[in-house]
């Protein structure tokens with residue numbers, strides 16, 4: 001966990017924070033958040049799932065809940081002053097949620113101060129697992145929620161648009177983290193140059209090249225950066241898989257990230273395309289509870305087991 005703000009709390013007990021992102025809308029972030037949350041709570045863990053898609057909150061739907069009465073915007077607008085009062089119970093034992101804003105203008109552009117306060121409060125919640133269901137895009141808010149988590153999970157569809165968005169997301173995370181590292185101020189122009197280079201340009205401007213260059217110029221900072229980046233090990237989930245070729249996209253994203261970013265990614269598994277997903281959404285019932293025979297039950301089981309182990 002990265003400390004956010006000087007008075008961020010140290011990590012308590014064995015609480016784990018997992019953030020689910022992906023850079024694109026409609027790829028299955030809420031589906032993954034909801035069902036990973038259900039898996040963990042069925043295993044007996046105390047779980048809080050937080051809807052941080054501040055523009056298009058829909059985690060509650062994937063969990064079969066009506067629109068919650070209290071949301072994060074009530075906290076930002078100070079209608080609710082006690083953060084724990086945002087917790088909403090679900091029919092699933094051990095699982096609570098905090099809902100994102102429904103409509104509130106400006107919520108998607110949370111002020112810096114609010115964001116840091118919310119991050120701190122989220123990290124203080126009493127739970128074994130806290131899941132962040134992130135919004136689409138690479139806005140600083142989304143990236144920062146992702147960075148503060150212990151584990152980052154990226155949901156990707158086997159389509160070029162989703163894959164491109166995933167790289168864009170990883171790139172944003174990479175540079176945001178880089179700039180937070182102490183001592184990088186003096187190499188800022190180098191970072192900016194590399195950051196503005198096109199993903200496809202063949203020149204020596206990839207993040208991996210940048211790290212090499214930094215190490216040559218300033219070995220001490222270079223080492224610090226390498227150590228910091230080694231901690232960053234995002235997890236990839238390919239969703240809506242219909243063939244082996246779709247699954248293999250996961251391995252190619254892994255190898256591209258290694259070459260281009262110098263980042264190792266884990267690939268805990270994939271989710272089959274399955275009718276039961278949209279059927280459960282339409283029925284407003286949680287998938288894993290409503291369709292215990294769905295192919296996705298095994299998919300989720302494997303993914304969650306791998307995530308816990310890693």
Ligand SMILES: Nc1ncnc2c1ncn2[C@@H]1O[C@H](COP(=O)(O)OP(=O)(O)O)[C@@H](O)[C@H]1O
Pocket residue numbers: 024025026027028029030031032058239240241271272273274275277278281
């Ligand atoms: N594995 C899947 N099989 C079939 N449909 C899926 C699957 N994953 C997602 N979907 C469809 O995509 C929709 C969007 O998923 P959602 O989790 O809301 O995306 P996000 O939170 O990323 O915007 C779901 O309502 C569902 O209809």
Ligand SMILES: [Mg+2]
Pocket residue numbers: 029030031053056057058059133
């Ligand atoms: Mg969503």
